[in-house]
């Protein structure tokens with residue numbers, strides 16, 4: 560019965576996957592297979608790290624392609640008998656306890672070959688956590704494994720789990736943790752980081768690949784000499800995918816469905832979204848879905864207004880939470896005044912208070928990931944928010 564359920568679930572998942580692969584563009588999830596372009600050098604570099612047990616940290620602005628890159632490399636090494644890649648996303652973890660439970664659960668699940676093995680693996684490797692198996696209605700994940708602690712202190716047992724599994728199964732593990740910046744928000748975060756580092760650096764058969772969506776929080780964790788994770792591994796700063804890769808990629812995706820787009824339109828799109836990978840795919844999708852034959856410059860203009868419209872409620876909600884000074888600051892940056900922000904005339908024109916206030920505003924907006932330095936210029940992090948701010952500017956100033 561269990562086998563039957565498993566087989567039908569796998570068939571359904573494959574069907575859904577095939578349907579997704581038919582789409583010319585993807586966004587909102589990792590780009591894989593034919594939806595993935597470039598990153599050849601980064602793929603090689605990360606693959607070498609995976610194969611040779613070197614810890615990696617991947618940092619880039621939002622939605623440039625960290626998770627997609629890790630997914631690609633994990634896929635490339637999946638046939639290596641001596642390596643097993645474990646992937647987890649700790650976005651939902653708010654406490655160390657959440658982290659330990661997720662970490663242990665994913666390790667158990669992903670190092671077992673089938674569901675029946677989850678329970679035996681968990682019982683074999685963990686004494687302080689009792690496994691419980693439940694069924695779900697979700698076809699993508701019909702079973703859940705929950706680990707219930709029997710004692711208060713189970714952290715060392717969990718943190719040493721990868722090494723113990725690796726040694727017993729005679730493989731090397733690469734543990735990839737997405738949204739790793741979450742640990743920076745835990746209470747007593749530095750103590751927690753010390754504990755992770757202390758355990759992980761002793762492991763001979765396990766390496767870690769750590770990445771996440773908040774560039775500044777990750778920089779704080781990895782780039783400050785006072786922090787436990789300083790020099791934990793090789794830091795890969797992901798760059799934009801160059802236009803020279805997007806041109807053939809997008810033109811090809813259109814051509815495969817009998818549609819056309821010119822190099823000039825792709826170029827214009829790239830400028831508009833400042834090379835952001837996710838928006839390149841999303842706007843291409845909008846243009847593709849709105850045209851039956853060939854996308855023109857007008858098609859791109861329509862797609863731009865569509866994306867601005869779609870994002871409007873989201874942006875509005877984000878900005879509603881800001882103070883008047885913070886809003887003024889954003890408008891100044893959207894107006895291209897980022898580099899002159901502390902000039903007297905900009906402070907006056909945009910009503911930013913004092914120069915001391917400007918410094919505080921800048922720090923706060925960076926920590927909210929609303930602004931950032933790109934190509935040595937202070938810019939609005941989200942390129943579509945940048946355009947939206949420009950169109951909705953309180954140009955009453």
Ligand SMILES: Nc1ncnc2c1ncn2[C@@H]1O[C@H](COP(=O)(O)OP(=O)(O)OP(=O)(O)O)[C@@H](O)[C@H]1O
Pocket residue numbers: 585586587588589590594595596597598619620621622623624625626627628771772773800836837838840841
């Ligand atoms: N190599 C690639 N080729 C084509 N498109 C890509 C590539 N990498 C990323 N994308 C596009 O960008 C989107 C976001 O990618 P991904 O989720 O990997 O980025 P991320 O950096 O992990 O994002 P976040 O900062 O939110 O964690 C994908 O859904 C896809 O549309």
Ligand SMILES: [Mg+2]
Pocket residue numbers: 625626627737771772
């Ligand atoms: Mg990601």
